[in-house]
Amino acid sequence: MSRAVGLHIAVLAGLALAQFTLPEYHHGNLARIMVLAAFASAYNITFGYAGMLSLGHAMFFGAGLYAAGLAAEFGGIAAPGGLVLGVIAGALMAAVVGVxxxxxxxxxxxxxxxxxAQAAFLTVLYFGEWTRGDEGFVIASDMRRVLxxxxxxxxxxYWAAFAVFGAVMLGSLAVARSSFGRVLAAIRENEERTRMLGYDVFxxxxxxxxxxxxxxxxxxxxxxLLFGYVGATFASIQYSILPLxxxxxxxxxxxLGPFLxxxxxxxxxxxxxxxxxxHMMIVGFALIGLILFFPKGILGTLRERVVPWLP
Structure with missing residues (x-):
């Protein structure tokens, strides 16, 4: 087993152990962070590996959110089916937008x-009779059960959030280490040269x-499904900027950069x-410091200077 794979398994083991050691407040926070980190990992596929700067990922996150939420609210479809519908909705919307x-x-x-993304957000608000707009709606507890x-x-x-994050993280690792991932990196570095080498860039x-x-x-x-709430805020421009x-x-x-x-x-x-x-001013100062001392992000800069094997 390579050092890179071992590192990522160790991170997952640490997160599994945290389930039994963290105080209640941080336990709940970490569950939320793992779900949001899965979203950030999704964004990293397009921005980090393929070099596509998108400000529309809120519509993919929102598509999954509303697919699961509306299926539970109006279709009586419980958690497992809602998760599958969320994956399909996100992929279909990304494919249509991508074309x-x-x-x-x-x-x-x-x-x-x-x-x-803005058009999708306004659509959510327009159909407020079903989506409840900014007010949102709570998913019934009987729809939030698995086995x-x-x-x-x-x-x-926590374990459900861990499973989602683990699957996305390991999927990202597989992409990064695959020939497909190397093609994406080539596109990021020089799209025209990649096209000249015979790859179908589009x-x-x-x-x-x-x-x-x-x-x-x-x-x-x-x-x-995990936090029981669906609202238009999650489809707003804020949730396109945050993963960036x-x-x-x-x-x-x-x-591991998106999680960190x-x-x-x-x-x-x-x-x-x-x-x-x-507090946002403090965040701004932190980002300025990051740009000055870690221009490629924390793990990106460490990979450049200390650990070149980090994927």
Whole structure:
């Protein structure tokens, strides 16, 4: 077993052990962080590995969130089916958006994905009779059960979040170490040269976006089912910017970077907001320091300077 695989298994083992050792408050926080880190890992596929700066991932997360939530609310579909629907919804939306948005590159791609995301957000608000808009709705407890286990129970919720995060993280590791991942890295570094070498760049980028959408949809569905709430806020532009910040903090194109970035940013906001209303200013100063001392994110800079084997 390689050092890289061993490291990621050790991280999962540490998270499993944390289930039995963390205080109640941090236990609940870590469950939430793992789901959001799965979302950040999804974003890292397109931004970190394929070099596509998207501001539309909130619509993929929201697609999974609403697929699971609306299926439970109006279709009577419980948690396992809701999670599957979330994955399908995220992947389909990413594929449809990708077919259109990938006709552009660079800043144009960013703007197009932002426009699609805003259109999706406004659609959620327009159909407020079903989605309940910003107010949102709570998923009934009987729809949040898997094999007789209640996802509202803290221990069950933690293990479910752990399973979702573990699957997404190991999937990201498989992509990073695969020939497909190397093609994405080549596209990120020099798209024209990759095309000249005979690779179908459009197809590779579309596949990356679809995989990313499926992962983001899984994270959205998991969030809805584990925490029992569905609301339009999760489809807003804020949830397109947050995964970008998490990935930049931890290190783009590193498998563990999204988790580290999500963990640090979550607690930075949590701790700073407890003693000041200007907590976002503290976050801003932290990001400036990050750019100055860790220009490629924490793990990205460490890989460049200390641990070159880190995927």
């Amino acid at each position: 259109l948005a990938l006709r552009t590159t660079g800043v144009s791609f960013m703007i197009v994905t932002l426009m699609f 007789g286990l209640d996802l509202a129970d803290p221990a069950t919720r 197809r590779a980028k579309l596949m990356a976006l679809a995989v990313s959408g499926a992962m983001a949809g899984a994270a959205g569905a998991a969030y809805a 910040l998490w990935v930049l903090t931890g290190g783009a194109a590193t498998v 970035g999500t963990l640090l940013m979550f607690y930075l906001i949590d701790v700073s907001s407890s003693f000041t209303t200007a």
